[in-house]
Amino acid sequence: MSSGPLELTERPVPEPGPGQLLVKVIACGVCRTDLHLVEGDLPPRHLRMTPGHEVVGQVVATGPGATRFREGDRVGAAWLAGTDGTCRFCRRGDENLCPDSVYTGWDIHGGYAEYLTVADAFAHPLPGGFTDTELAPLLCAGIIGYRALRRAEVPPGGTLGIWGFGGSAHLAAQIALAEGAEVHVFTRSPADRELARSLGAASVQNSFDPSPVPLDSAILFAPVGNIVPPALAALDRGGTLAIAGIYLTDIPPLNYEQHLFQERNLRSVTSNTRGDAQEFLTLAQRLRIKVTTTPYRFDQADQALADLEADRFNGAAVLHM
Ligand SMILES: [Zn+2]
Numbered sequence: 001m002s003s004g005p006l007e008l009t010e011r012p013v014p015e016p017g018p019g020q021l022l023v024k025v026i027a028c029g030v031c032r033t034d035l036h037l038v039e040g041d042l043p044p045r046h047l048r049m050t051p052g053h054e055v056v057g058q059v060v061a062t063g064p065g066a067t068r069f070r071e072g073d074r075v076g077a078a079w080l081a082g083t084d085g086t087c088r089f090c091r092r093g094d095e096n097l098c099p100d101s102v103y104t105g106w107d108i109h110g111g112y113a114e115y116l117t118v119a120d121a122f123a124h125p126l127p128g129g130f131t132d133t134e135l136a137p138l139l140c141a142g143i144i145g146y147r148a149l150r151r152a153e154v155p156p157g158g159t160l161g162i163w164g165f166g167g168s169a170h171l172a173a174q175i176a177l178a179e180g181a182e183v184h185v186f187t188r189s190p191a192d193r194e195l196a197r198s199l200g201a202a203s204v205q206n207s208f209d210p211s212p213v214p215l216d217s218a219i220l221f222a223p224v225g226n227i228v229p230p231a232l233a234a235l236d237r238g239g240t241l242a243i244a245g246i247y248l249t250d251i252p253p254l255n256y257e258q259h260l261f262q263e264r265n266l267r268s269v270t271s272n273t274r275g276d277a278q279e280f281l282t283l284a285q286r287l288r289i290k291v292t293t294t295p296y297r298f299d300q301a302d303q304a305l306a307d308l309e310a311d312r313f314n315g316a317a318v319l320h321m
């Protein structure tokens with residue numbers, strides 16, 4: 001981020017092609033994946049790509065065959081921008097694993113922009129009861145956090161450890177708490193510890209502190225491989241650790257006895273299905289999830305990403321057009 005990798009440029013407003021919507025951006029969340037993309041942790045798929053995949057906007061035109069939304073509708077665009085719909089993963093309901101999937105802000109231009117095109121079939125209707133700013137982080141941080149929570153398979157009334165407590169974790173934690181889990185949070189940031197406490201975490205400590213209780217489930221939101229061994233060691237028998245991020249630094253060697261034996265499980269989380277998105281957005285509305293955001297102007301995207309990297313704000317950063 002220190003080299004200022006983003007550049008403000010003028011491009012013509014795109015034309016919506018077949019099955020596409022032209023969306024005027026109202027707000028766009030700043031996700032950790034954007035940071036991994038602009039810093040090159042994830043290899044770029046195209047040069048000079050516009051990042052941003054937590055897009056809240058208004059449909060201003062529809063392409064041929066785009067029938068789900070009309071001009072004036074408020075829609076969301078998320079990370080998963082398209083799949084082939086025909087491979088064996090798509091056919092069995094695991095479209096998040098489609099080898100031909102494309103992603104907003106990686107394969108196609110994203111929402112750090114005034115306009116973008118979105119596939120009609122992959123645009124999300126948005127729940128009521130939230131401001132545009134609050135909706136933005138629900139679209140990736142929220143959905144992925146929700147998938148990670150489901151992958152962590154918290155048993156009824158179980159204990160859940162959460163490592164890292166930013167945009168994604170603070171939303172997933174509220175669902176876990178509403179479902180009756182006892183949540184223990186591990187994070188280095190004092191502001192994040194405060195947020196975790198205010199949302200009802202049973203305990204809050206530093207990233208490498210020992211867990212106060214054996215954990216049935218755990219989610220690693222911090223992109224730090226060094227946390228995997230202590231998080232596994234904190235699991236009770238049969239417990240599950242889900243790694244929520246798209247990127248993780250290397251995991252140090254594991255010791256079978258200390259970290260995996262007694263049927264502990266280690267899982268990754270890869271993107272999400274449209275079904276996850278629908279489930280999560282419905283649940284977020286029903287549970288009246290509290291979304292903590294920090295606003296930035298559109299032309300402050302560099303600053304927002306630098307602040308994300310340095311843990312300088314609470315919850316999720318959101319750009320306003
Ligand atoms: Zn597929």
Ligand SMILES: [Zn+2]
Nearest residue numbers: 031033140141
């Ligand atoms: Zn994201």
